[in-house]
Amino acid sequence: xxxxxxxxxxxxxxxxxxxxxxxxxxxxxxxxxxxxxxxxxxxxxxxxxxxxxxxxxxxxxxxxxxxxxxxxxxxxxxxxxxxxxxxxxxxxxxxxxxxxxxxxxxxxxxxxxxxxxxxxxxxxxxxxxxxxxxxxxxxxxxxxxxxxxxxxxxxxxxxxxxxxxxxxxxxxxxxxxxxxxxxxxxxxxxxxxxxxxxxxxxxxxxxxxxxxxxxxxxxxxxxxxxxxxxxxxxxxxxxxxxxxxxxxxxxxxxxxxxxxxxxxxxxxxxxxxxxxxxxxxxxxxxxxxxxxxxxxxxxxxxxxxxxxxxxxxxxxxxxxxxxxxxxxxxxxxxxxxxxxxxxxxxxxxxxxxxxxxxxxxxxxxxxxxxxxxxxxxx
Ligand code: HEC
Ligand code: HEC
Numbered sequence: 001x002x003x004x005x006x007x008x009x010x011x012x013x014x015x016x017x018x019x020x021x022x023x024x025x026x027x028x029x030x031x032x033x034x035x036x037x038x039x040x041x042x043x044x045x046x047x048x049x050x051x052x053x054x055x056x057x058x059x060x061x062x063x064x065x066x067x068x069x070x071x072x073x074x075x076x077x078x079x080x081x082x083x084x085x086x087x088x089x090x091x092x093x094x095x096x097x098x099x100x101x102x103x104x105x106x107x108x109x110x111x112x113x114x115x116x117x118x119x120x121x122x123x124x125x126x127x128x129x130x131x132x133x134x135x136x137x138x139x140x141x142x143x144x145x146x147x148x149x150x151x152x153x154x155x156x157x158x159x160x161x162x163x164x165x166x167x168x169x170x171x172x173x174x175x176x177x178x179x180x181x182x183x184x185x186x187x188x189x190x191x192x193x194x195x196x197x198x199x200x201x202x203x204x205x206x207x208x209x210x211x212x213x214x215x216x217x218x219x220x221x222x223x224x225x226x227x228x229x230x231x232x233x234x235x236x237x238x239x240x241x242x243x244x245x246x247x248x249x250x251x252x253x254x255x256x257x258x259x260x261x262x263x264x265x266x267x268x269x270x271x272x273x274x275x276x277x278x279x280x281x282x283x284x285x286x287x288x289x290x291x292x293x294x295x296x297x298x299x300x301x302x303x304x305x306x307x308x309x310x311x312x313x314x315x316x317x318x319x320x321x322x323x324x325x326x327x328x329x330x331x332x333x334x335x336x337x338x339x340x341x342x343x344x345x346x347x348x349x350x351x352x353x354x355x356x357x358x359x360x361x362x363x364x365x366x367x368x369x370x371x372x373x374x375x376x377x378x
Pocket of ligand 1: 111150175
């Protein structure tokens, strides 16, 4: 998994810019304090040499500052550089719409983030009728480097987008106007999927009801210096065909990528991966001093080591059981709540969930126990 937020680089640039600016400042001050009344030839020579040297240093510092400004300007103006949206016309077929619906609701979960979620119900399911309208907020409260809001992706908003523009947004993370999208939108996972699956999602999006929605979609606002770094994150797509279902491990890996399981089940701090892949420990602040953490899902016994395939599949499928009534959750009463989109994923077929299990059994086992839920409420 690539680590998108290379924060360190930018701090260095910033530091260099500050040092360069400081140098210029001293040089200017220096030339003001030069006194022409001094009679000693040596001093004058010395001073004139100093002056030349300072001028040279000044010029160098200026070049450095211009270079850095130029670099930042380049990152801001010329990046993201993922090329034009591809020319494509996605033919809408029943097969594609059906596949796209499955992916958007149960695997890639477009309809989880791009909807209004009901956080008074277990696992925050999307409120019926809001699918696609956007409006979920990801901001500093949850540890994100800025304010980001998922956008309307119903035909109301996408009607004047070309299929190629939607394709580029999903696989490269670039909006219609060429601006970079915040990577909570999981384009770094989607960019390696099968072209046919992306086309199926687009076909499905073209057929859902056009809804304006009553949430005002505010423009995203990344904080400094993330507003500059953000432009370096989108990448050209590297699509690959979906492995055949008979190749269970490769097929399971494909689905695990499409579903973005690693994103939440790997410890991150301020958007930076700091833990082992799939070993959990990502902290989600639910507010009111309540914290839910992703568990270890590697094959170690502190993870899924003691789970068999049918237990794993059942853990998801219990939410599609006809006797399951979505539980109401009151955080104020210390009741357990989770960001794991159980109810959405539960719509995956048993075969697909099973393949994810088989793949997870092959990742490196990590010895790590996680306390899943804590609250400081009394
Ligand atoms: C984990 C949450 C999440 C998931 C899952 C997700 N998105 Fe997004 N998406 C976002 C957010 C947040 C933004 C806005 C990013 C920003 O403002 O920089 C976004 C932006 C977009 C945009 C750009 C809209 C615009 O006006 O620029 C499109 C198109 C889009 N998503 C489509 C999809 C599709 C299709 C899927 C499923 C294949 C999907 N998203 C899955 C959170 C998500
Ligand atoms: C939005 C973040 C998020 C995503 C995406 C996510 N998870 Fe989770 N997951 C969590 C959190 C948080 C928990 C702990 C709370 C709970 O049990 O619901 C959890 C719990 C689990 C558990 C229960 C483990 C146990 O010990 O009881 C399993 C299994 C699991 N996730 C597997 C997956 C798989 C497989 C995927 C991808 C298909 C996935 N998760 C995607 C956040 C996420």
